[in-house]
Amino acid sequence: MFATKRLSKELLKIKEHLPPGISIVKSDNLEEWLMDIKVLDENPLYLNETYRLKFTFSKKYPIEPPEVQFVTTPTPTSPTPASSDDNAITNPRRTIPIHPHIYSNGIICLDLLSSAGWSPVQTVESVCMSIQSMLTANSRNERPPGDKDFVSYNRRRPRDINFMYDDDNV
Amino acid sequence: MAFELKEKGNQLYKAGDYASAEEMFSQAIQKNPKEPTFFSNRAITRMKLENWAGVEQDARAAIDLYGAKNPASLKSRYYLAQALLELQRPQEAHEIATEAYQASLAAKNVQSENLSKTVLRAKQQLWAAKEAARVREMNGTLASVERLIEADLQRALDDLQGQLDRGEIGQIGFSEDQKALREDTEKTLQVLRETFAIASKGEVQERVVPDYLIDPITFEIMHDPVITPSGTSFERVAITKYVEQSKADPITRVPMTADDLRPNYALKGVCEEFLEKNGWAVDW
Numbered sequence: 001m002f003a004t005k006r007l008s009k010e011l012l013k014i015k016e017h018l019p020p021g022i023s024i025v026k027s028d029n030l031e032e033w034l035m036d037i038k039v040l041d042e043n044p045l046y047l048n049e050t051y052r053l054k055f056t057f058s059k060k061y062p063i064e065p066p067e068v069q070f071v072t073t074p075t076p077t078s079p080t081p082a083s084s085d086d087n088a089i090t091n092p093r094r095t096i097p098i099h100p101h102i103y104s105n106g107i108i109c110l111d112l113l114s115s116a117g118w119s120p121v122q123t124v125e126s127v128c129m130s131i132q133s134m135l136t137a138n139s140r141n142e143r144p145p146g147d148k149d150f151v152s153y154n155r156r157r158p159r160d161i162n163f164m165y166d167d168d169n170v
Numbered sequence: 171m172a173f174e175l176k177e178k179g180n181q182l183y184k185a186g187d188y189a190s191a192e193e194m195f196s197q198a199i200q201k202n203p204k205e206p207t208f209f210s211n212r213a214i215t216r217m218k219l220e221n222w223a224g225v226e227q228d229a230r231a232a233i234d235l236y237g238a239k240n241p242a243s244l245k246s247r248y249y250l251a252q253a254l255l256e257l258q259r260p261q262e263a264h265e266i267a268t269e270a271y272q273a274s275l276a277a278k279n280v281q282s283e284n285l286s287k288t289v290l291r292a293k294q295q296l297w298a299a300k301e302a303a304r305v306r307e308m309n310g311t312l313a314s315v316e317r318l319i320e321a322d323l324q325r326a327l328d329d330l331q332g333q334l335d336r337g338e339i340g341q342i343g344f345s346e347d348q349k350a351l352r353e354d355t356e357k358t359l360q361v362l363r364e365t366f367a368i369a370s371k372g373e374v375q376e377r378v379v380p381d382y383l384i385d386p387i388t389f390e391i392m393h394d395p396v397i398t399p400s401g402t403s404f405e406r407v408a409i410t411k412y413v414e415q416s417k418a419d420p421i422t423r424v425p426m427t428a429d430d431l432r433p434n435y436a437l438k439g440v441c442e443e444f445l446e447k448n449g450w451a452v453d454w
């Protein structure tokens with residue numbers, strides 16, 4: 001399959017150049033990458049914040065979409081080392097941005113990331129940019145309807161969920 | 171009886187015991203030299219053992235038994251092209267792979283992707299051979315030094331073969347040493363060429379593949395570009411795989427099928443011309 005070669009080429013390009021507000025945090029294997037994104041305008045909801053995205057690639061990438069979600073750090077499940085000073089630098093605090101299409105567990109409801117909406121001409125870079133602009137354009141300080149139930153009951157992986165894209169205004 | 175031997179061979183192959191698997195297939199062939207799968211299975215086993223001359227013989231035998239028009243022969247033709255590449259015969263490899271690729275597309279065979287890659291690799295090797303000849307011509311001194319280094323390698327390889335034949339070293343040690351020798355020589359030659367290039371003040375070309383030659387799905391240079399109804403070109407194998415699954419144009423989302431793809435001959439010509447001058451682009 002294409003995945004390995006395509007990803008190593010994307011990585012090469014990303015290391016050369018990335019758009020403003022997007023940076024690569026971790027890419028030491030070709031299955032899972034971490035990216036940091038910042039909202040660049042003055043949107044008060046996201047001012048001075050950096051958010052972390054986790055990309056998980058299947059062997060079928062880019063024929064099939066990567067799994068993308070926001071993650072928090074330090075990860076609640078991982079034990080924090082005693083000397084948390086070093087840890088704060090390598091592992092700064094990251095939260096889940098507030099958005100009517102982003103659940104508080106980090107799962108993003110974005111057409112582009114569903115099997116039906118995905119296109120193999122998309123890249124890690126273009127996905128980051130789409131999510132960046134999804135935040136930029138948002139003015140509603142709220143979670144998706146049913147967030148609480150979804151977060152406590154959902155054990156499925158993002159790709160297995162059938163989202164309803166009923167609200168195109170956000 | 172012969173098929174039982176083949177089954178045993180398959181088991182051994184799966185377990186990674188290639189030498190014993192080869193032996194089983196050889197026995198099967200002795201019992202029934204008319205069965206193509208015995209040859210094709212021994213061919214892939216010999217690929218693992220890096221016995222490329224053996225792969226060539228077996229693959230050719232399998233193809234003859236199947237008949238060249240039979241899609242079942244495509245796998246063996248892929249093995250054959252691989253072996254020819256390893257045997258440094260890129261011209262033949264290119265012919266075999268290109269023909270098999272076309273046949274594989276027509277038969278909608280799963281080998282298309284492998285064959286597509288092999289065509290590219292053959293193009294690359296053809297370029298490398300031409301490039302080496304060109305560089306040597308430019309510089310007689312470099313040529314004689316390179317010949318000395320290669321003669322050295324050949325002596326070392328012959329020596330190694332002797333050790334294997336006399337049983338002083340095993341098959342694994344032989345393969346490893348052989349690989350190490352080749353890699354060392356390749357490195358030495360590369361450094362040597364770079365040194366000469368700098369010394370000869372030859373114009374250093376920047377190695378960039380123009381974006382319009384790159385398939386937007388695999389990010390590799392195209393060798394069989396096709397165009398969608400909305401006007402974007404892709405490598406055939408990649409876009410076919412996507413369209414079969416999504417049934418839509420990847421840019422516009424308009425419904426389409428693989429039958430809507432048309433060859434883009436102009437772009438194919440440009441890609442070919444570029445590869446002839448820049449074979450490195452295959453590994454870009």
